[in-house]
Amino acid sequence: MARVFNFNAGPAALPLAALERAQKELLDLGGTGMSVMEHSHRGKAYEAVHNEAISLTRELLAVPENYDILLLQGGASQQFAVIPMNLLPQGKSADYILTGSWSQKAYKEAKTIGTARVAGTTEKDKKFARIPKQSELELDANAAYAHITSNNTIFGSQWHEFPNVGSVPLVADMSSDIMWRPIDVSKFGLIYAGAQKNLGPSGVVLVIVRKDLVAAGRQDIPVIFQYRTHSENNSLYNTPPTFGVYVLRNVLDEFKKLGGLAAVEKINREKAKLLYDAIDERSDVFSAPVERESRSTMNVVWTVKTPELEAEFISEVQKKGMVGLKGHRSVGGLRASIYNAVPVEAVKALADAVRGFKK
Numbered sequence: 001m002a003r004v005f006n007f008n009a010g011p012a013a014l015p016l017a018a019l020e021r022a023q024k025e026l027l028d029l030g031g032t033g034m035s036v037m038e039h040s041h042r043g044k045a046y047e048a049v050h051n052e053a054i055s056l057t058r059e060l061l062a063v064p065e066n067y068d069i070l071l072l073q074g075g076a077s078q079q080f081a082v083i084p085m086n087l088l089p090q091g092k093s094a095d096y097i098l099t100g101s102w103s104q105k106a107y108k109e110a111k112t113i114g115t116a117r118v119a120g121t122t123e124k125d126k127k128f129a130r131i132p133k134q135s136e137l138e139l140d141a142n143a144a145y146a147h148i149t150s151n152n153t154i155f156g157s158q159w160h161e162f163p164n165v166g167s168v169p170l171v172a173d174m175s176s177d178i179m180w181r182p183i184d185v186s187k188f189g190l191i192y193a194g195a196q197k198n199l200g201p202s203g204v205v206l207v208i209v210r211k212d213l214v215a216a217g218r219q220d221i222p223v224i225f226q227y228r229t230h231s232e233n234n235s236l237y238n239t240p241p242t243f244g245v246y247v248l249r250n251v252l253d254e255f256k257k258l259g260g261l262a263a264v265e266k267i268n269r270e271k272a273k274l275l276y277d278a279i280d281e282r283s284d285v286f287s288a289p290v291e292r293e294s295r296s297t298m299n300v301v302w303t304v305k306t307p308e309l310e311a312e313f314i315s316e317v318q319k320k321g322m323v324g325l326k327g328h329r330s331v332g333g334l335r336a337s338i339y340n341a342v343p344v345e346a347v348k349a350l351a352d353a354v355r356g357f358k359k
C-alpha cells in the first residue's frame with residue numbers, strides 16, 4: 001500500500017505513527033479486549049486516554065493553571081455561536097477583526113446572539129491578502145472580547161504577531177494553526193480549534209478558556225452550551241467523541257516525542273520556506289497573492305498564469321502522488337496545506353515540482 005503526499009486542508013494528513021498506533025490498538029486497547037470505541041466513557045480505560053489528551057495539551061502549550069482545557073463537539077462553527085452565547089452579555093459589544101471567510105462567519109453568528117462590531121478588516125483593501133496592522137484597528141476598550149482568526153485557511157494568511165487588545169479578552173480561532181508553534185496562552189481569554197487540521201480527526205473541538213471567563217459566563221443559555229457545564233465535568237458531562245479524543249491523544253504524543261512545539265515549529269518553518277521560495281523563483285508561471293509578512297506557514301495559496309497551466313500542474317503532481325492541492329472552491333487557484341503532520345519530504349516533492357514545471 002502506498003500512502004500519498006496529502007495536502008488536504010482539513011480533514012488533513014495525520015502523523016503516520018499516530019495512525020499506526022490506532023491500527024495496532026484498534027481491537028484491543030491496552031489488553032482490555034475491546035477497542036476504545038467500545039469502552040464506557042465513564043470507565044478507567046477511556047478516562048486515562050481522555051486525561052492524557054488534556055494533560056498533553058497543557059504540557060505542549062504550557063497552558064497556565066487558571067485555564068480550563070475542554071474537549072467538545074460541534075466543530076469550530078458551533079463555537080462561533082457558543083462563544084457569544086457565553087461571553088457576550090446584553091449591554092456589551094464584541095469586537096471582530098475580519099481577515100477571511102471564517103472570521104466573517106464567526107462575526108455573522110455573533111450578531112445573531114448580541115451586539116458585535118468590526119474592529120478591523122482587510123477585505124476591501126487587497127481582498128484579505130494581508131493581516132491588518134495594529135494601527136489600523138479600531139478597538140473598543142469596553143468590548144466583552146475581541147475575536148481573531150489566527151490563520152486564514154482559505155486565503156492563506158496568518159497572524160504572526162497577535163494584536164494588542166489591552167485588557168479585553170482576546171479570543172482566537174486557531175483551527176488551522178493550533179500547536180504549529182509555542183504561544184503565550186496567557187495573552188488569550190479563549191482559544192478554540194477544530195481538531196481536523198493539526199490535532200486529529202474531525203468531531204473534536206479543543207477549547208482553552210480562562211477560568212474567570214467560564215465563571216462569569218451567562219447562565220441564561222442551555223446547560224449543554226455553557227462552558228461551566230463542561231468545565232465542572234472535565235468534558236465528560238455527556239458522551240465525548242471517544243475515538244476522536246483517542247486519536248488526538250496519539251497525535252499529541254507524537255508532537256511530544258518530536259521534542260515539543262519548538263521542534264514542530266522548526267520543521268514547519270522549514271517546510272513553508274521550501275515551498276514559498278520555489279513559488280517565488282517561478283514567478284514566470286506562479287504567484288502568491290498574500291503579502292509576504294502575512295503569509296501562512298500552514299496554508300500556502302498561489303495562482304497559476306492560466307487555467308490550462310493550472311490543470312496541467314495539478315495533473316502532473318497527481319501522477320507523482322500528491323493530492324489535495326486545489327484551492328478552496330470560493331477562491332480557486334492552488335493551496336497546499338502543510339500542517340504539522342505533513343512531512344518535509346512531501347513539501348520537498350511539491351517544491352521540486354513547482355521549480356521544474358515546464359522547464
Ligand code: PMP
Nearest residue numbers: 075076077102153173175176194
Ligand atoms: N475556522 C477555521 C479557521 C477553519 O479553517 C474552519 C474549517 N475549515 C472552521 C473554522 C470551521 O470548522 P468546522 O468545520 O469544524 O466547523
